[in-house]
Amino acid sequence: MKQWLKVFFLLILPALIGFQAQAQAQAQAQNSTPTKEINLYSARHYQTDEVLYSEFTKQTGIKINRIESEDNALLERIKSEGSNSPADVILLVDAARLWRAQIDGLFKPIQSAVLDKKIPVNLRAKADSDGTAWFGFSTRARLIVYNKDSVNLSQVDSYEKLAEPVNKGKVCTRSGSHPYMLSLIGAMIEIKGQPATENWARGMVANMARPPRGGDTDQIKAVASGECGVALTNSYYLVRILRSTKPEDQALVKKISFVWPDQKTSGTHINIAGGGVAKNAPHSKEAIQFLEYLASDSAQSYFADGNNEWPVVKTVKVNNEGLKMLGAFKPEDVSVAAIGRNQIAAQKILDRVGYK
Ligand code: FE
Numbered sequence: 001m002k003q004w005l006k007v008f009f010l011l012i013l014p015a016l017i018g019f020q021a022q023a024q025a026q027a028q029a030q031n032s033t034p035t036k037e038i039n040l041y042s043a044r045h046y047q048t049d050e051v052l053y054s055e056f057t058k059q060t061g062i063k064i065n066r067i068e069s070e071d072n073a074l075l076e077r078i079k080s081e082g083s084n085s086p087a088d089v090i091l092l093v094d095a096a097r098l099w100r101a102q103i104d105g106l107f108k109p110i111q112s113a114v115l116d117k118k119i120p121v122n123l124r125a126k127a128d129s130d131g132t133a134w135f136g137f138s139t140r141a142r143l144i145v146y147n148k149d150s151v152n153l154s155q156v157d158s159y160e161k162l163a164e165p166v167n168k169g170k171v172c173t174r175s176g177s178h179p180y181m182l183s184l185i186g187a188m189i190e191i192k193g194q195p196a197t198e199n200w201a202r203g204m205v206a207n208m209a210r211p212p213r214g215g216d217t218d219q220i221k222a223v224a225s226g227e228c229g230v231a232l233t234n235s236y237y238l239v240r241i242l243r244s245t246k247p248e249d250q251a252l253v254k255k256i257s258f259v260w261p262d263q264k265t266s267g268t269h270i271n272i273a274g275g276g277v278a279k280n281a282p283h284s285k286e287a288i289q290f291l292e293y294l295a296s297d298s299a300q301s302y303f304a305d306g307n308n309e310w311p312v313v314k315t316v317k318v319n320n321e322g323l324k325m326l327g328a329f330k331p332e333d334v335s336v337a338a339i340g341r342n343q344i345a346a347q348k349i350l351d352r353v354g355y356k
Contacts, residue, residue, distance in 0.1 A: 035063060036060070036061055036062040036063065036283070036286055037062060037063040037064070037065060037283065037286070038062055038063075038064055038065070038088040038089055038283050038286045038287055038290055039065045039067065039086045039087055039088045039089075039282075039283070040053075040064050040065065040066050040067065040088065040089045040091065040290070041067045041069075041074050041077070041078060041087045041089065041090045041091070041278070042066060042067070042068050042074075042089075042090075042091040042275075043068075043069065043070060043071040043074050043091060043092045043093055043097075044068075044091055044093065044273060044306065044307065045068045046306030046307055047306065048302045048303075048305050048306040049302070049306055051302055052299055052302040052303060052306070053066070055298065055299065055302075056290060056293050056299070059293070060286075060289060060293070062286050062289065062290070064290075067087075071092055071093060071094075071097050074090070074092070075092075075097070075100070075101055075104070075106070078090065078106055078278065079104065079106070082280075083280050084280070085278060085279075085280050086282060087278035087280070087281065088277065088278055088281040088282065088283045088284065088286065088287040088290075089275055089276075089277060089278065089281075089287045089290055089291065090106060090107070090275050090276060090277075090278050091137075091273070091274070091275035092273070092274065092275060093272075093273040094179040094180060094183055094271055094272070094273075095125075095136075095183050095186075095271055095272055095274075095336040095337075095339040095340050096179035096180075096182045096183045096186070096339070096340065096343055097179050098125065098134045098272075098274055098275070098276075098336070098340065099125065099336075099337075099339070099340025099341070099343060100340075100343070101134070102125060102127070102133045102134060102276075102340070105279060106278060106279055107127065107133040107134055107276040107277065107278065107279060108276070108277045108278060108279045108280075108281060108284060109127030109128075109129050109130060109131030109132065109133055110131050110132060110276065110277050110284075110288055110291075111130070111131045111132075112132075112288055112291065112292060114292040114295060115132065115135055115291060115292060115295055116132075118295040118312075118313045119135045119136065119137075119295060119312055119313070120136075120312060120314070121335070122333055122334065122335040122336065123135065123136035123139070123272055123274070123312050123335075123336055124136060124274075124336070124337070125335075125336060125337035125340060126337065132276070133276055134274055134275060134276035135274050135275065135276065135291065135295075136272030136273070136274040136312050136336055137272070137273060137274050137275065137294045137295070137300070137303050137304075137311075137312055138272065138273045138274075138300075138303050138304040138307070138309035138310060138311060138312060139270050139271065139272055139309060139310045139312060139331070140234050140235050140236055140270070140271050140272070140273070140307075140309050140310075141234070141235040141260070141268045141269065141270055141271075141329065141331065142180065142184050142232055142233070142234055142235075142261075142268065142269040142270075142271065143232070143233055143234070143235055143238060143258050143259070143260065143261070143268070144156050144157070144159075144162070144230060144231070144232060144258065144259045144261050145219070145220050145223050145230070145231050145232075145233055145238060145256050145257070145258045146223060146229060146230040146231075146256065146257055146258070146259065147223050147224070147226055147228070147229050147230070147255060147256060148255060148256060148257050149226070149255070150170070150226065150229045151167075151170065151229045151230055153257070153259060155167060156230045156259060157259050157261065157262075157263070158261050158262045158264075158265065159184070159188065159200070159261050159262060159269070160200060160262075162203075162204060162207065162230060162232075163199075163200045163201075163202075163203025163204045163206075163207060164203065164207075165203075165207075167207045167229065167230060168206065168207050169207065169208075169209055169229075170207060170209055170228065170229030170230050171204060171207040171208055171209060171228065171229070171230055171231070172208070172209050172210060172212075172219050172222050172223065172227070172228035172230070172231040173204070173208075173212050173219065173231060173232050174212055174213070174214060174215055174216060174218070174219060174232075175212045175213070175356060176201070176212060176350040176355035176356060177347060177350060177356075180216070180234060180271070181232075182343050182346045182347060182350075183269075183271050183339050183343075184232070184269050185197060185201065185342075185346035185349065185350070186338070186339040186340070186341075186342035186343055186345075186346045187269050187332060187334045187338075187339050187342075188200065188269075189342045189345055189346060189349075190334045190335075190338045190339065190342060191266050191332070191334060194345060194349065197346075197349060198349045198352065198353060201349050201350060201353045201355050202353040204353075204355060205353050205354055205355050209222075209227060209228045209229065210222075210227065210228070211356055212355070212356050215237075216232070216233040216234050216237040217233070217237045217240075217241070219231035219232065219233055220233055220237060220238060220241060220252065220256065221252060223255070223256050224251075224252040224253075224255040224256050225255075226255075234271070235308070235309075235326060236307050236308040236309060236322075238258060238326070239308040239322035239323065239325065239326065240308065240322075241253060242322060242325050242326075243308075243321065243322045243325070258326075260329040260330070262330075262332070263329065263330050266332050266334075267329075267330040267331045267332035267333065268329055268330065268331055268332060269332055269334075270331045270332055270334075271336070271339070272312070272336055273303075273307070273309065274336075275291070276291070277291065295312075295313055297313070297315070297316050300312070300313050300316040301316060301317075301319070304316075304318075304320070305320050308320060308322040308323060310323065
């Protein structure tokens with residue numbers, strides 16, 4: 001064989017075949033759909049979430065990568081990641097925090113006929129441009145708990161009454177600047193206006209049994225011990241104690257009772273856990289798909305049950321023992337967007353009256 005033929009068969013031909021095989025593999029890789037996924041930044045982590053997320057992957061083939069953290073840490077992380085953030089979906093608790101994330105430009109406005117139909121108008125917030133910035137997917141109520149020995153129900157059956165002289169030295173709350181309190185005050189501003197809300201806040205400060213401190217569960221414990229006569233708590237903290245089999249919790253339950261505030265007037269203050277699509281979401285189509293999934297009947301049950309909350313989709317049946325213990329009530333119908341908008345005014349009121 002001639003020398004050049006040898007070179008062709010031994011070196012050039014294999015190289016050509018190699019090139020072709022490589023090109024074919026590349027073409028195949030480009031044609032086959034890449035693994036679909038979303039990056040979920042979530043401030044919630046409950047047992048039922050495992051089923052909630054795996055069911056979505058089963059239905060859609062979309063894998064969920066979870067980044068779970070406490071609300072503030074999560075928001076700081078997204079901000080520091082900036083336009084490179086891989087976040088697709090952001091889940092947070094409380095309208096105050098969701099609104100803050102919106103103001104900070106962390107949400108991408110979205111359009112979804114499914115979500116518009118299923119999520120009540122007062123439980124979602126419009127974006128500045130066209131579309132919705134965030135949606136509520138479960139609700140929680142802000143309840144009044146009181147000591148059965150030292151307080152009469154009729155003295156504490158509205159938020160307003162907690163600020164009246166009859167409750168002097170009896171009232172306990174967590175810090176006024178906590179999102180749960182800011183949202184309650186934001187709703188009050190919407191219902192009663194700023195001057196009346198400021199009077200209320202001043203009355204609350206005058207009635208404190210101790211300076212605001214601790215979380216909602218700490219308020220319940222202080223009511224049971226008698227240090228406080230009456231306090232405010234989100235419903236799921238109370239449910240946790242009501243359902244607890246620990247002897248110390250059962251002892252607490254014997255000392256306290258709770259009331260749905262404002263049942264004859266505007267209704268009990270309601271807040272949400274919710275979320276939206278992240279501003280720079282690399283997979284925004286799949287992110288919307290995920291939010292629409294959260295509004296489905298089965299997902300609604302898992303989402304709400306995880307923290308003993310109520311589903312937002314009206315057709316979903318509630319089958320949660322803890323919520324049955326609380327019974328039915330009249331909720332306020334203030335919009336979560338308005339509650340968000342009123343945060344700054346609420347904080348200013350707190351500063352003026354010295355509500356720490
Ligand atoms: Fe909480």
